[in-house]
Amino acid sequence: MLTLSRHTEQRQQQVLSPRLQRAVWLLQLSSTDFAHEVQSALGRNPFLEGDEGDGAEAPPTAGLAPERVVNGMDDGASEYSAQSEASEPSSAAPAADEFAADQPDHGDTGPEGGMVDFADGWHGDGLTRLRRAEDGDIGALELMAAEPTLAAQLHSQLDLLSLPERDAALARAIIESLDDDGYLRTPLEEILELTDLSPPAILPEVMIALKRVQSLEPAGVAARNVAECLTLQLSSIDCPDQRELARRIVNEHMEVLARHDVARMARELQRSPAEVEAVCERIRRLDPRPGWRCGPAQVQYVVPDVIVRKLRGQWTVQLNSAVVPRVRMNRVYAELFQRHRRAEDQALADHLKEARWTLRNVEQRFATILQVTEAIVARQHRFLEHGPMAMRPMGLREIADELGLHESTVSRVTNNKYMMTPLGVFELKYFFSRALTTDSGKTCSGTALRSLIKDMIDAESPDAPLSDADIARQLAQQGVRLARRTVTKYRQLLRIDPIERRRGRVAA
Structure with missing residues (x-):
């Protein structure tokens, strides 16, 4: 027989506050997305203002050591020391006013015979984008020639054809229905409904208009598949x-x-x-x-978060000032609010708390990125010297234990963050790989093995390309035992075609 009973139980569990959850979410964003979030906060918070580089109070990230020396030792130990500001610059690129001061005077002659400096009306913001100093001025971007879009090019070609008004209207309706790839994804029946012609257009007329648009340049436009x-x-x-x-x-x-x-x-x-x-x-x-x-190319550029370079025989890690948002507290507004604060001003009090939290978050974010990058460079300095073959195995826990961080925090810091080195720009996650044991008992990283596989394929005979099994056998002869499926996975990560495709291209 079933009986009902009640009992009490006490439990403890960790719950992330909404603010901490947002901080964790912001930490894993790329620098571009993070800058957009800061710009959004600037727009809605009256206590925050952008630092325009006018000699006012420095942004909160100025307190960080922007450039540090990493003394990489053979045993992997690292030693950090902040350089004096007088010995090395504190930013990756000079400020706009410093750059203008170093340039010779190339001004043009004004109406009164004086020199007109066109650079006076311009200055750069934290994302190095040019903008106008005063409303009504002609911007440099406005002087650039705009590339015509695909629809504009097709319309201009259509204007050169002597078409009846009805046929031209149908062709223009097809042009306006094309997507960015140049395909016609809209069914012809829907285009019939979009056209307002009298008498109504019929499907054969739309087919003729489609063939007419397909005859325009670029070739292949207005295709349906x-x-x-x-x-x-x-x-x-x-x-x-x-x-x-x-x-x-x-x-x-x-x-x-x-x-x-x-x-x-x-x-x-x-x-x-x-x-x-x-x-x-x-x-x-x-x-x-x-x-x-046709149209402007949509290029997504990777902006490095940190810059690594060798100075005086030592590797230095430096924050890229272009990705650090220039934001600060508006002291005048904050002091006025504190002086005249009332109980009904809770909304402004919340804005003030959010402003302080935003500044702390910006500083903590870039301080953590700098610390993690320093630890990576201290362990992977051989990679910077000799290339991928010298990459040592390294896990997230190794960095987390050294810095006193949680492993998930290191994972978020290395997500969508990039390091510029003399060998190129790499994502921070690129430097982490699991350890593989060789027959001699030593360990090597997966990155080094991928580089070795790439070198073996580059050196293969054109008449007899290496299969994945052949590569696995050659690696075993060198003391590294990998399964064929692991070789296949590494080859696919390198975006190298299989043996059948490589053999076919050689035969052609």
């Missing part, structure tokens, strides 16, 4: 036989083409593998996204 896009570009192949073979491959064997299975296509098309591979190589030169040729 990849096969149609490539087919529209096949006219660039001069040989009629190759053009017909390419048309059959694109329209009938697209999936096989994507898998680079030349042998299967050769059997199904009853052609020699050399002919098929030559045509496939010609198809690969076609542009599957013709819309990308």
Whole structure:
């Protein structure tokens, strides 16, 4: 028989406050996203203001040691010492006013015979973007020529054709329906509904307008799928036989083409593998996204958070001043509020608390990034000297134990953070890899093994490429035992094609 009972129980558990949860979330953001969050806080908080570099109070991150020497020893020990501000610069790049002061006077002659300095109306903010000093001035970005968009180019070509108003309206409706890749994703039936013509347009008219738009440049525009896009570009192949073979491959064997299975296509098309591979190589030169040729290029640049360089025989770690937000407390507003504070001003009190928390968060974020980077450089200084083959195995716990941080904190710090070195720009996570034991009992990192695999493939014979099993056997002969599937994983991380594809390209 079931009975009901009640009892009390006490338990303790850790719960992150909303503010701490937000701090953890901000720590794992990239510097660009973090700068956007700080700019958003500047816009909604009256107690925060941007530091314009006018000689006012320095931002909170100025208290950090911007450049430190890392004395990397052979045993992995590290020693940190802050350099004096007089010996080395405290930022990665000079400030805008310092840069202008070092430049010669290249001003132009004004109406009264004096020199006009065009640099007086300009200054840079914390993200090194130029902006106008006063409203109404002509900005430098406004003087740059704007690249025409895909739709603008197609409309200009359409204007050169002597088309009836009805046909031109249908063609323009198709142009306005194209996406950024240059494809027509909108069904033709919906385009019919968008056009307001009398009498209403019919589907054959829209098909004629589509063919007319597809005849414009760039070739392949207004296609409805990849096969149609490539087919529209096949006219660039001069040989009629190759053009017909390419048309059959694109329209009938697209999936096989994507898998680079030349042998299967050769059997199904009853052609020699050399002919098929030559045509496939010609198809690969076609542009599957013709819309990308027009308009401004959308380039996502990686901005390093720290800069590592060698000075006087020692590796130094320096914060990149371009990614440090220039934000400070508005002391005048804060003092006025504290002097005249009332009970009903709780909203302003919350803004003041948020402003102080934001400043502490900015300082703590970049101090932690600097500490983690210093610990990484102290252990991986051989990599900076000799390259990926000298990378030593290192885990997140090793850095966390040294700095007294939680392992998850180190993981968040190294996420989307980049280090600029003489060898290039690397994500901080690149320097972490698990240890693999060799036959001699020593350990090596996965990064070093990937570099070794890449060197082996680069040195392989063109007539006999190495398979993953061959690479695993050669590594075993050198004392490193890896499973074939591990070699395959490392090869895929290096974005190297398998042996079948490499052999096919060599044969072509």
